[in-house]
Amino acid sequence: MADSSAPTRVMMAVNESSLKGYPHPSISCRTAFDWTLSKLVRSNPGGFHFLFVHVQVPDEDGFDDMDSIYASPEDFHQMKQRDKIRGLHLLEYFVNQCHQLGIKCEAWIRHGDPKEVICSEVKRVQPDLLVVGSRGLGPFQR
Numbered sequence: 001m002a003d004s005s006a007p008t009r010v011m012m013a014v015n016e017s018s019l020k021g022y023p024h025p026s027i028s029c030r031t032a033f034d035w036t037l038s039k040l041v042r043s044n045p046g047g048f049h050f051l052f053v054h055v056q057v058p059d060e061d062g063f064d065d066m067d068s069i070y071a072s073p074e075d076f077h078q079m080k081q082r083d084k085i086r087g088l089h090l091l092e093y094f095v096n097q098c099h100q101l102g103i104k105c106e107a108w109i110r111h112g113d114p115k116e117v118i119c120s121e122v123k124r125v126q127p128d129l130l131v132v133g134s135r136g137l138g139p140f141q142r
Contacts, residue, residue: 007049007104010036011127013118014054016090023089028133033094036131037101045102052094052107053121054087055114084109 012033017024025033041048091107098105110117122130 009127011051012131032133050105055117
């Protein structure tokens with residue numbers, strides 16, 4: 001961080017709940033967000049600027065039981081619109097939390113492989129800190 005008076009920029013990668021689906025955040029990213037608030041932000045919300053990125057995976061955000069060969073072009077357009085709206089609702093959860101606490105924030109959606117997109121966004125945005133939740137893997141699987 002070049003300027004000591006500038007807020008600490010915290011990038012968080014967030015995803016939807018695999019149990020509840022959109023617009024509910026996953027337990028992992030919600031826990032990481034809560035941990036960041038309690039351990040880092042505490043009583044200095046003005047000292048932080050949160051940057052939320054949600055990566056939508058094209059293969060996972062499509063029709064669950066339908067092969068794309070049976071889908072019409074209109075189906076793909078509707079699917080993309082639906083996924084965009086769902087992603088916005090997910091980000092809205094975190095933006096609302098930040099605004100209630102007086103924390104400045106930004107949020108956006110990217111598409112692709114989360115590992116690659118998150119790394120590329122870190123290079124592009126250059127946050128002071130990156131926060132991600134666990135993927136449910138044990139220490140030997142990581």
